Amino acid sequence: MRAIAYDRHGRAGQVLRLSEQPAPAGPAAGQVRVRVLSRPVHPGDLAGVEGFPGVPRQRFATPRIPGLEGMGVIETVGDGVRELRAGQRVAFFPVPGAWSELVTVPADLVVPVPEGVGDETAALMLVNPLTLLSLLRAVEDAQHGQAGPVVQTAAGSSVGKLVGAAALRHGIPLVNLVRSATGAQALRQRFPGLPTISTADADWRTQVKDATGGRGAQVVLDAVGGSLTGELAGLLADGGTLIAYGGLGLGSTPLESLALTPRALTVRGTSVLQWTASCTPGERAEDVAFAARLAATAPELFEVAAGYDLADFAQAVDHARRPGKSGTVLLTSPAS
Ligand SMILES: NC(=O)c1ccc[n+]([C@@H]2O[C@H](COP(=O)([O-])OP(=O)(O)OC[C@H]3O[C@@H](n4cnc5c(N)ncnc54)[C@H](OP(=O)(O)O)[C@@H]3O)[C@@H](O)[C@H]2O)c1
Structure with a gap:
């Protein structure tokens, strides 16, 4: 599968590369495997690639594939997962490595995309x-x-x-x-x-x-x-x-x-990164329901600046940093 990866921290335009990676293992029990169609380029993703200048203790280990959020289609469902099925459109967060074509995700971090919500909106449905x-x-x-x-x-x-x-x-x-x-x-x-x-x-x-x-x-x-x-x-x-x-x-x-x-x-x-740790499962379910409702009822609040194929990540990163940009840049990949 294709993925965007980096081996050392630095300016995203300089250190990111398109790579061929083995497909992730699994899904194990309680997980699903998702073919990712679209994921945002968030300012926080780029800060992570840069190694959080000023707060180096926050740095991720490298090599690493960026991204925590995205949407796609479930390919395979692991044992014990009853509420999700192959072929279903889903959004997910927080899932490290979302800038790749396949991810294995714990079922409780997967959110079915409401009917009528487009793929682009779904890719932005959770973090913001x-x-x-x-x-x-x-x-x-x-x-x-x-x-x-x-x-x-x-x-x-x-x-x-x-x-x-x-x-x-x-x-x-x-x-x-x-x-x-x-x-x-x-x-x-x-x-x-x-x-x-x-x-x-x-x-x-x-x-x-x-x-x-x-x-x-x-x-x-x-x-x-x-x-x-x-x-x-x-x-x-x-x-x-x-x-x-x-x-x-x-x-x-x-x-x-x-x-x-x-x-x-x-x-x-x-930080939204504290969300999974700071909320009970019930609170998380309520918050996710709010996000899905907002995506369904106010899609204009999920503006997309542009979409770029994974291979065009350099242009995507450049656009994401462009002053005056309105909306979020997406990295896309084909359904098969
Ligand atoms: N803590 C969390 O959990 C969390 C979660 C999500 C996002 N965030 C943060 O929220 C912020 C917005 O994210 P986003 O995805 O909504 O951003 P975005 O849509 O990419 O927009 C970035 C905005 O920031 C402005 N900007 C960029 N550099 C600036 C500077 N030096 N001084 C003043 N304004 C500047 C840009 O203004 P121009 O129009 O003038 O270019 C643009 O309006 C980011 O800092 C992001 O890291 C935090």
Whole structure:
């Protein structure tokens, strides 16, 4: 089978290679074998290939096949698996090695694709909605029952748009931050009901202050980090919470510079990688049902930027990193 692999960490365009690999063993009891048709190129996948610069302790062992999420068709069902059958379309997460043509997956990590949900939407059906749920829970925890203004960075990202839609649905007073005037214009068109501010404006901090009623934000949801972290802590009202969930930006910010103690600020992280460990099987089933419902009822929230065959991974990676891209890039492979 074909797979994208890498032997050492580095820029994805330089270290990834198309390889021929033996098909995975199995399926053993309780597993299914899935022929993968489509999988996303998430920013986190690329950060993993790069070896999580700045946090080398998080590095994966190499050689390795990236990817944790995807969709495909079940080829073979292992002993004891009753609720799934060969030929069924399924999504899966978290399954290491999703950037290959075949994966063997524990049956409890496989989710049947609802009728009417297309393959492209199904390939994105789990990670981003589950991330949305973890962010909404973190915001709720930070609010202690008293909802105040929430600011989010990288608001034009796929996750950011899910947050925007959820804010409108739940009445969360959200302020969107993006890094360019064109990004701000596009997001204002999509969410006319939400203030959107570009950090390219010289007075963006004042604009945020005004948009948060002069008090500052109760919560900042941040996917950028790096040297922006200090600015973001400055947007918080005293007692506020910065929730970090991505590292798109460059640079770093010393913890001591954030005035955590005098201003009683909280900084915390959240990761969908903790989801399997932190939820009970019942909670996981509810979260997955939410994701499947969202895919079925709001496919426009699962925008695809473009699809590339596995062999064209270099173009896919390049597109995934392109400034101004809207939606998620998919890597595809044929059904047989
Ligand atoms: N913690 C978790 O469990 C988890 C799970 C899923 C995703 N994430 C994180 O969520 C974030 C968004 O993921 P996604 O898949 O939704 O992304 P995406 O659709 O690929 O969009 C990326 C967005 O980030 C913006 N961006 C890129 N570099 C930036 C920078 N240096 N400063 C400001 N904005 C920047 C881009 O803005 P332009 O339009 O201007 O190019 C674009 O809107 C990523 O950080 C990802 O790692 C975290």
